[in-house]
Amino acid sequence: MSKARFDLLDKLIERYNAGDAEGYSAFFAKDGVEAMYRGADLRVGRDGVRDGNARTFADFPQNRAIVLERQAFGDYVTLHERVWRTPEGDPFEVMSIYSFDGDEKISRVEFVR
Template identity: 40%
Template sequence: MSAEIRDLLDRVYETWNAGDAAAYARLFTEDADYITYFGATMKGRQAIEEGHRKLFTMPIKLESRGEPAIRTLGDGVALIIATGGSTVDGAPDPGRDSILTYTAVRTPEGWRFASFQNTRVSQP
């Protein structure tokens, strides 16, 4: 399970950095709950795709920051807490580092995210 979830996380970065809103949205369940670091919410795969289509035209790329913590909550359900950041126009911006919380579920399509929340890391 861990390897499959890590692969799903890798695809988050791959699809985002490729600017592929449809492929990015397919990583989520049809009824996923998605909360951005601005506090905006999106409900469902279609809203996630539409919400990222314009965003992906901007020069923002994602980077992983360390190993994610993956905890099994039950059969076919896992909690993932990861850290990540982004670059704007190729320059790292530590002020944009985030803690990313996902709930992954096993579906007929394979592992998908049923929920996501992006919270900015507090700067001391």
């Protein structure tokens, strides 16, 4: 199960780094959510994920992330990422905690920053 989820997240990060909001959002369940950890929902539904990330990619066309570490914990996968908005800007780190609808789609991701 972890391998399929790791593979899915590898493809997700690939689409993120390509600035492909449509391709990125395709990995989410129809009612998938991006949220801050134990906080407010940032983007709700596949369309919300797509539209929110399209704005981010338009504002930061050289935005990119690398995965520093990944772990599977039961039904969850965590990624420790380093993200740059611009090549010359300072990166920031984020821990993302993914929940899944089976192995097929992301149902929720919460960001710890």
